[in-house]
Amino acid sequence: MKRWQNWLQLGNVLILIVTAWLLVDGMPNILRWRAARVAAPVKRPEAFDWVDPAKGLGIINFYAYPGAIAEGETTSVCYGVMNAKAVRIDPPIAELSPSFNRCFEVSPERTTRYTLTTEDAKGRTLSKSFDLIVMPEPALAPSISYFRVRESKVDRGDTVHLLCFATRNATLVGVDPPAFPGSQILQGCFYAVPRKPVTYTLTASGTFGRKVKRQLTVAPSGPVEK
Missing domain, CATH: 2.60.40.10 (Immunoglobulins)
Structure with missing residues (x-):
């Protein structure tokens, strides 16, 4: 019986020590850690870094697939831009708007050079071109x-x-x-x-x-x- 009372007294002492530590040092540290975690900016995955406004105007992609077709066939032209206000393709194909990824079909009669031009809110522009090869069909x-x-x-x-x-x-x-x-x-x-x-x-x-x-x-x- 006496041994059991000794263990109970020891447990009470430990509880008092932990409570005192929380009040004096532990709880303020926990509160500071939580505040720092809330204030810290959320880091985006690297896969989405190209949408960061700090990176400025950019052309993500611009291509045709397939890049060579036979006369009379159809292919897809795709483009993607970032931080853009306006976008156009020459020769004109369709009514376009800024997009991270968009494709549409074309069927040119002859080999054609397509040029993508994108513009941001400050008037700065970027361009990229490629040749879509059309092979004559005898x-x-x-x-x-x-x-x-x-x-x-x-x-x-x-x-x-x-x-x-x-x-x-x-x-x-x-x-x-x-x-x-x-x-x-x-x-x-x-x-x-x-x-x-x-x-x-x-x-x-x-x-x-x-x-x-x-x-x-x-x-x-x-x-x-x-």
Whole structure:
């Protein structure tokens, strides 16, 4: 019984010592630690350092994927900017706004250089460019299926020829000497009333500046064989 009382007295003494330490030294230290923790700035993960305003205006990325396509195909152009007020791409593609990551589809007819320009609130600008390669597709080259005299007739002493043509993959068709305005018509006919032999040159233009030509000579008496 006496031993148990001794242990109880010892426990009470220890409680008094701990309480005194908390009141004199421990509690103020705990309060100071908590205050310092609240006041300390929260450190952002390094993965998000590029959004820090202190880093200023910047271009995070600007690219096309895939960076080379065949004629007629589509690819994605993506961009990302930081601390920007405005952004634009030349040649113009779409209505843009500052974004950390945005993509859109394009389908240029030929190899094109795209330039991204971004501007901050102080008027400072940054630019970045890349070339999107477009490879010609032989199957899409322009061609002339035929260019010939369909019929001839005499009207009031003049020979009138009906010249007809057909093309494929042409974006513009024209004839010289001019008989009709250049247009995107792929197939058609026109009249010719020559007073002497005349050589007409039909030109079919396609993408990448590709052109194909065919000639036809007509005379008052009819087509001239070559």
